[in-house]
Amino acid sequence: MEATTLVATLKATLVAVGSEMVTPFRVDTNSLHVTERLNAIGYGVESKVVVADDRAAIVRVLRAAVGTVDLIVCTGGLGPTEDDLTREALAELLGAPLEVDEAILDGIRARFAKRGLEMPVINRRQAMVPRGASVVPNTFGTAPGLWAEAEGTQIALLPGPPREMAPMLDALIASRIRSGPGGGLFRRVLKVTGRTESDVDAVAEPIYGPWSRAHPPISTTILAVLGQIELHLTVPAASRLEADQKLDPAIEALRQALGDAVYSVDGRGLEQVVGDLLAARHVTIAVAESCTGGLLASRLTDVPGSSSYFDRGMVCYSNEAKITLLGVSRETLAQHGAVSEPVAHEMAAGVRDRAGTTIGVGVTGIAGPGGATDTKPVGTVAIAVVAPDERLNRTFRFAGPREQIKYQAAQAALNLVRLLLLGRAAR
């Protein structure tokens, strides 16, 4: 069912070199960016390898891929220290000697001179090039990249730091890397919240299922992420423009079927979608939080420019704070308990009144692991939104550890605000 294996005509193997990535602490993430870029010019990634700073191991990895894939993109191991062995490994693979490239050496010296420094002797290693390989200039660092071909496989060696690697990869795509004959793979992401994965799939599969057998096929992958479901649509096309012409009606068909549960088809996160709605309608907001502990305010204020619509957030853990700061009544607390829709409503109304904003939001719940009662287990969250002519209350039951419950509650609160702003929040 996977897009990459479905339609890619060319195959790539990605190699990341670095001992820090074979510890329990770091993963390779460069490969995500490289995959996206290569997919767009017709490569499917068949495998990705992370290998320690060990020359023999690097050679083994390269040798296993040469002759079996069309392209190897190798990142890392081009620095100036003795740990940096990718150049040597390529030379061994090619059976070619390493030679000093005087132009590179001059370039590195110039970089240091610019900062008033002399080039350390150690950096001389970065000017070594296996005979027969060519140099890929690096605008943002001292390590040049290398390019070679062997047994029909194109080989690109790029430095590890993303800000150096990414523009060098783009330059290679524009110049040396062969593109697939039919263009590449292009994606769009449709984001859904408030429904389960199986629920979304039951509605969406009858629509996207036939697309995989169409010409050209559109493949669909469902990813369940915390608090949301993503539908990734992939299509082969000659260009982004052509891809969008094919994907626009597909996106529209899914949006029709899934309705208001779809909050984004252009990559934006939920806090950005809500922020854009608030800004466009000149609506202001204030939030009162208990179990989310400030996360809702923090997500709203992650959006640049949020100060134009976000007035204040009150994190009221104690009942006393809810009473004195928000005007929640002792009676409501006693009668319904702190985790209840009436208290959430009084929190929302209280913060809205005090802030003088258009909208007020109240969130109260049990993030756990403590605090559960017989009738209210961990994960119970009541959320209220109050606007001039409208009020909404909902109770949710989220699963997972504390931080996941907080996140899902903030997500649900943002979604209620979105639905209210769209006028589609009728119970």
Place this chain on the structure above:
Amino acid sequence: MEATTLVATLKATLVAVGSEMVTPFRVDTNSLHVTERLNAIGYGVESKVVVADDRAAIVRVLRAAVGTVDLIVCTGGLGPTEDDLTREALAELLGAPLEVDEAILDGIRARFAKRGLEMPVINRRQAMVPRGASVVPNTFGTAPGLWAEAEGTQIALLPGPPREMAPMLDALIASRIRSGPGGGLFRRVLKVTGRTESDVDAVAEPIYGPWSRAHPPISTTILAVLGQIELHLTVPAASRLEADQKLDPAIEALRQALGDAVYSVDGRGLEQVVGDLLAARHVTIAVAESCTGGLLASRLTDVPGSSSYFDRGMVCYSNEAKITLLGVSRETLAQHGAVSEPVAHEMAAGVRDRAGTTIGVGVTGIAGPGGATDTKPVGTVAIAVVAPDERLNRTFRFAGPREQIKYQAAQAALNLVRLLLLGRAAR
């Protein structure tokens, strides 16, 4: 400089099977856990491979590793669908036919029966075992693991879901996987905040440098993470206990040299360290935030049990909210500007007075991208902490995009609270 290559006696290759991990959206994370567990029994991970659901490609990956490493741990691709090809790939590698294992079949049937369901025909695939391989029971799912040996290489196939994979790996470590003769590699992490990576390295290197040449060697890796520096110490030892006996004095020496900048040597995050200090001293806290937008409150309340010391958080973006909710004076705002130590102090004092807590914290700054002035660039953040007999004010200048500035500011605020609680915050 890397621990793994320094002392491991046995070599492992980790393989993750799944087309979703060769897209631009997902990375393999199982390998981090597997690496930690294998390091502890004497294996260094030489390489990690992610491979698509493609039988020929999986066979190629396995074949490249067999005979060159002591152990292959392969996760994923053991499910019941046609995409799940790891069993078939192992059979091809071993040159052995796949045979139905009736005991497994009975077990899978029983799992379904327990839920009142009949086993779907498709699940029969999960009972196929290559002749000569043995079965690794799975307590938490239907996919059994497989175990084989070829050309001196041990091969473990485990399912992808972490909750199924982890206990099966532990069972194999306890039963079948050979341990290194000298035990394994064990780690401790020392976490530092408020100092730069080069600063930490300048102080720490003269201390840890000689350890790498000692017997047994202790290797040290510095990792710069947002808002903190981590020192990872690794030592070969027969057991965790023996490792700690070697690591305790090393940790202590670094702690002495780095002083109060070290906030954790036992894995705890900064919000947990601060929370534990607050709880142990029966001290309560309230926070007033501007640029961090609720993130400081959210991190404090990420800690289970934080309701015992965290009273409230006020997110006051507007000057008006600072004045009415916190009692910040118009004069101070006019004279010093909203981003200033005097305003941060009045925010801290104001929230403390109103909440009646022991400690108050105020944070005000420019998270960007807008809001900078000639004298106050993006990233300028003033933080104040007020306690019964003490007050602290600091101004920071953080780099990075909006969310990173928010995180670093929350980190700095937590650290000031920590230093104040330790009585070591004198300016």
